Amino acid sequence: MSTLGDARCLIITGAGRGFCSGADLQARGGKSLSGGEGSYIALTRHYNPMMMNLARLNIPVITAVNGAAAGVGCSxxxxxxxxxxxxxxYFLQAFVNIGLVPDGGASWMLPRMVGKARATEMMMLGEKISPEKALDWGMIYKVVEDADLMAEARALATRLANGPTLAYATMRKNILVAMENSYSEQLLAEAEGQRIAGSSEDAMEGGMAFLQKRKPDFKGR
Structure with a gap:
């Protein structure tokens, strides 16, 4: 993610027939360590920083789930x-099936996405959640035919890449902090975000385009 450069949208998908079947915690943590210690090191040194970097990106992120999204792959x-x-x-919190607990932020993410009851179902029963059920639960944006997946993702990425990138970055930040903020804190976060976005070149272009009744040409600045 440190090499994204001037990219204005990121698509994440799996190489091959699956999206991500989970983490190789022992390989990342060190095979000479006990299972628990190796997993702890792998998570705190590799996977947790990766998830935080993903959350803090200043461009929109699209995930194109092309098969199993299991374990940390679900997160x-x-x-x-x-x-x-x-x-x-499909989405699978597989940890319980091998005597482990969710990681990759799943225990924070899922209750906020689908509520305590459904999050508990996913984590404690360890059953596959179909894309149709995930859509019904409000976990995902869209379900498409496999053959159309990347075309749909690229079309959406093109739309987002042509949008107001600075505003998107502020939206991403505000959505993340909204999970913890009070109402008054979130109002202030929105005001701060509006101050930043309102001073951007894209905001000026958006205002001019509105007055001139044309489509805005956002530059991401």
């Missing part, structure tokens, strides 16, 4: 601002 799949799933995709 990565659901971390997109827009989650598009192919019909063969």
């Amino acid at each position: 990565i799949g659901l971390a997109g601002d827009f989650v598009i799933a192919g019909k063969s995709g």
Whole structure:
């Protein structure tokens, strides 16, 4: 993610037939350590920083779920601002099936997405959630045919990349902090964000385009 440069949207998808089947905690943590210690090191040194970097990106993120999104892969799949799933995709909190607990931020993310009861179902029963059910639960943006997945993701990415990037960055930040902020804190966060966005070139262009009754040409500045 440190090499994104001037990118104005990020698509994350899996290489091959699956999105991500989970983390190799032992390989990341060190095979000479006990299972628990190796997992702790892998999470705190690698996976947790990756998830925080993803949350703090200043461009929109699309996840195109092209198969199994299991374990930490489920957290990565659901971390997109827009989650598009192919019909063969699914979401699985597989940890309980091997005597482990959710990671990758799942225990923070899922209750806020789907409520305590459904989050508990996913984490404690360890059953696959189909893309149709995920859509019904409000977890994802769209379900498409597998063959159409990347075309849908790229079309959305093009739309977002042509949008007001600075405003998107502020929206991402405000949505993240809204999970913890009080109402008054969120009102202030919105005001601060509006001060930043309102001073941007894109805001000036948007205002001019509105007055001139034309489509704005946002530059992401």
